[in-house]
Amino acid sequence: MLDLPALIAFDAVIAAGSFSAAAARLGQTPSGVSRTISRFEARLGMTLIVRTTRRLDLTEEGAWLLERARKVLAELAETEAQLPSRRAQPAGLVRVNAATPALDFLIAPLAAQFMDAYPLVRLELTSGETVIDLIEERADLAIRIGNLADSSLNARKLGTSALRLLAAPAYLARHGVPRSVDALVKEHRLLGFSAPASLNIWPLAGSGTGAGAAGLAIEPVLRASNGGSLRQLALHGAGIVCLSHFMTRHDLASGALVPVLDELRLPWTQPIWAVFYKQGALAPRVAALVDFLARRLAESGLDS
Structure with a gap:
């Protein structure tokens, strides 16, 4: 009326x-x-x-x-x-959804810098290990690692992160350092994801069963649903993992985890995406966060 x-x-x-x-x-x-x-x-x-x-x-x-x-x-x-x-000065609430490792190792370390740069923007961070409906969950932005399924949503590639085999020094002291893909498969405890199966294809070339240019398909002796749990298992000496560098770079720098078979590693990287629902121009508060993450990840050297 x-x-x-x-x-x-x-x-x-x-x-x-x-x-x-x-x-x-x-x-x-x-x-x-x-x-x-x-x-x-x-x-x-x-x-x-x-x-x-x-x-x-x-x-x-x-x-x-x-x-x-x-x-x-x-x-x-x-x-x-x-x-x-x-x-000119973005303001308002940005709701971000991401898997727990992405929140813990990508967003959380940069949150203070972002809020300093954009003091009028507020963040709400929600973890989710599965793909969500952004509209239904009222999320402005999702951070996704790996290849994206076909979607009606829009996505911007923020960067890439290298994949690397890692183990704790204590594990290697007990079980020895594998010198070949065969030794890795036959003599060591391999830790992997419960789903999807594609995450259990490791970037290795060599003569081991299932190894080649397409990588090594492993059969984990212990599975977990997310990379954060696998990282903790590796840190506590449970076995050898293959994880993205964005999660483990500080562990490598401190020596808490060390590379395994790095000389045979294929130069695989995982893409890091910002996924959003867009009709018309992206809201300034959301665009500010996406641009900020893209700049910081470009400077991080995660793909090496």
Whole structure:
């Protein structure tokens, strides 16, 4: 029943004092403005303006509605005035969904820097190990690792992260260091993912069963649903893992984990994606986070 053009016309008629003056202000014809008001009154089922040959008078209902209409129009004008500054300085809440390792090792280390750069943007981080419906879950952005399935969503590649075989020094001290793919497969405990099976294809070339240019398909003796759990298992000496560098670079730097068969490793990397639902321009607050992550990941050297 209420529509913005009718409210604007109603306010203009009262402010200008006549239909002709309001029409000049709005760039319309007097008859067009008169029809807009008449249709508006018909939809509302009430008279707003009493028209005489000399003057226009508001009815009681018209005065009541005008007071509220002007508050609405003032709020809209203020919002419009603030839009340029909001685009220049993004503000608002960004809801991010990602698998727990991506939150822990990609987003969390950069969150403080992002909030320093964009103090008006707030973040809400939600972990999820499976692909979600962004609209249903009210997420503005999802961070995904690996190849993406066909989707109606939009995606931007933020960077890539190398895959590497790793083990704790304590495990290798107990079980020895594998010198070949055969030794790895036959003599060691291999830790892998419960799903999907593609995550248990390791970047190894060699003569081992299942090894070749397409990599080595392993049969894990212990499986976990996410990379964070596999990292913890490896750190505690449970076996050898193949994980993305973004999760393990600090473990490598500290010596908590060491490379295994690095000389045979194929130069595989995992893509890191920002996935979002987009109709028209991406919201400035979301675009700010996507751009920030892309810049920081480009500087990180994760693909080496």
